[in-house]
Amino acid sequence: MIALLARDLRLAVRAGGGFGLGLAFFLMVVLLVPLGVGPEPDILRRIAPGILWLAALLACLLSLDRIFALDFEDGSLDLLATAPIPMEGVVAVKSLAHWLVTGLPLTLISPVLGVLMNLAPAGYVWLVVALALGTPALSVIGAFGAALTVGLKRGGLLLSLLVLPMYVPTLIFGTELVKRGAAGAAPGTPLLLLAGITLLAVALLPFASAAAIRANLK
Amino acid sequence: MVMDVKDLAVARGGVTVLEGVSFTLAPGQVIVLRGANGIGKTSLLRCLAGLQPAVAGRVTGEDIAYAGHADGLKASLSVAENLRFWADVNGMAGVDGALQAMNLAALRNRRAGDLSAGQQRRLGLARLLVSGRAVWLLDEPTISLDAASVGLFGAVLRFHLAQGGAALIATHIDLGLPEAREFDLTPFRAVPRGDGAFDGTFA
Numbered sequence: 001m002i003a004l005l006a007r008d009l010r011l012a013v014r015a016g017g018g019f020g021l022g023l024a025f026f027l028m029v030v031l032l033v034p035l036g037v038g039p040e041p042d043i044l045r046r047i048a049p050g051i052l053w054l055a056a057l058l059a060c061l062l063s064l065d066r067i068f069a070l071d072f073e074d075g076s077l078d079l080l081a082t083a084p085i086p087m088e089g090v091v092a093v094k095s096l097a098h099w100l101v102t103g104l105p106l107t108l109i110s111p112v113l114g115v116l117m118n119l120a121p122a123g124y125v126w127l128v129v130a131l132a133l134g135t136p137a138l139s140v141i142g143a144f145g146a147a148l149t150v151g152l153k154r155g156g157l158l159l160s161l162l163v164l165p166m167y168v169p170t171l172i173f174g175t176e177l178v179k180r181g182a183a184g185a186a187p188g189t190p191l192l193l194l195a196g197i198t199l200l201a202v203a204l205l206p207f208a209s210a211a212a213i214r215a216n217l218k
Numbered sequence: 219m220v221m222d223v224k225d226l227a228v229a230r231g232g233v234t235v236l237e238g239v240s241f242t243l244a245p246g247q248v249i250v251l252r253g254a255n256g257i258g259k260t261s262l263l264r265c266l267a268g269l270q271p272a273v274a275g276r277v278t279g280e281d282i283a284y285a286g287h288a289d290g291l292k293a294s295l296s297v298a299e300n301l302r303f304w305a306d307v308n309g310m311a312g313v314d315g316a317l318q319a320m321n322l323a324a325l326r327n328r329r330a331g332d333l334s335a336g337q338q339r340r341l342g343l344a345r346l347l348v349s350g351r352a353v354w355l356l357d358e359p360t361i362s363l364d365a366a367s368v369g370l371f372g373a374v375l376r377f378h379l380a381q382g383g384a385a386l387i388a389t390h391i392d393l394g395l396p397e398a399r400e401f402d403l404t405p406f407r408a409v410p411r412g413d414g415a416f417d418g419t420f421a
Contacts, residue, residue, distance in 0.1 A: 003306030007292070007299075014294035075288025079345075082267050082284045083307045218270040 126181025293331025
């Protein structure tokens with residue numbers, strides 16, 4: 001399992017691995033918003049939580065189809081399925097690798113983009129907390145979508161259509177948490193719900209993803 | 219006995235292609251699967267490897283390593299890195315022996331993506347040596363190998379058998395293994411029935 005994590009991380013940073021693509025996309029989207037919306041600080045401040053979360057979500061979506069499709073194409077997935085590690089473990093490790101390559105860097109760089117979006121000062125901590133709590137769910141749910149579409153040629157669009165609706169709860173509570181944090185309101189409820197969604201997704205979805213992969217390998 | 223197959227039926231694309239397949243594989247034995255294209259050699263091997271469910275019948279046998287048409291190599295990793303990954307996954311230590319055996323030692327730091335097709339295939343077969351499994355299920359293992367490499371692979375296979383391993387190989391060429399038992403799948407071709415019947419000519 002550790003070998004698999006190490007391999008996926010190594011592949012991500014090698015040429016063509018896609019590390020940084022999601023991050024660059026996140027940066028670009030957030031940079032483009034002030035250009036499109038205009039420089040009014042009040043408007044930017046109001047839409048900042050939503051834009052930051054949407055951009056994070058899209059950046060995450062961008063790399064989802066790589067989670068299993070590449071391993072499927074070169075036969076690794078067949079070999080992993082016959083290897084002495086459970087498919088659930090493979091899915092969990094690959095989701096973790098995806099989060100380490102996309103979700104974690106997004107979370108770490110988000111305060112810088114908060115400045116660009118004129119986020120209220122009280123909101124920075126909550127932005128990082130919300131992304132740290134919410135992005136693991138994005139990776140795990142995304143891995144589920146990737147597992148469902150794994151044998152399909154050009155399944156990327158279908159993957160997006162499958163996954164985006166499942167991202168809605170995370171988006172709602174993640175944005176709400178940042179909004180409340182920025183406004184100085186009590187963040188308890190969205191914080192707990194966001195953490196709850198992530199825990200539920202992390203606990204249950206690897207099993208569903210593993211079943212989907214087994215069905216798709218047939 | 220490392221593998222026992224009884225009355226197995228396997229399907230491809232929802233259509234049963236083989237029925238009533240029975241055989242046993244003992245340690246040190248190698249069985250070569252024969253049969254025309256589309257008869258279901260790959261489907262049978264995938265079923266035995268646990269990658270697809272059997273339509274009917276029973277398979278006993280564990281400790282299986284499968285090698286299909288694709289080698290499972292990552293182009294951006296080096297030869298040694300690719301092999302070490304599979305050794306780690308299977309809980310085996312050391313890849314040097316396997317690299318030597320498949321004549322890849324000189325290429326160990328090359329990117330797998332820069333290898334020729336035959337060299338990639340050799341690396342894919344070297345993976346079997348670090349799998350630590352007793353039963354090798356091989357689907358056309360000699361594709362893109364030259365005569366010398368086929369000989370190399372034959373030697374590796376013989377070593378594996380001498381150690382009490384076993385192998386089931388789907389191939390059309392002669393591997394130079396006189397001890398190999400041939401198993402022709404033609405008599406087990408499933409009888410087409412009703413609509414959507416399987417037509418061998420389109421397989």
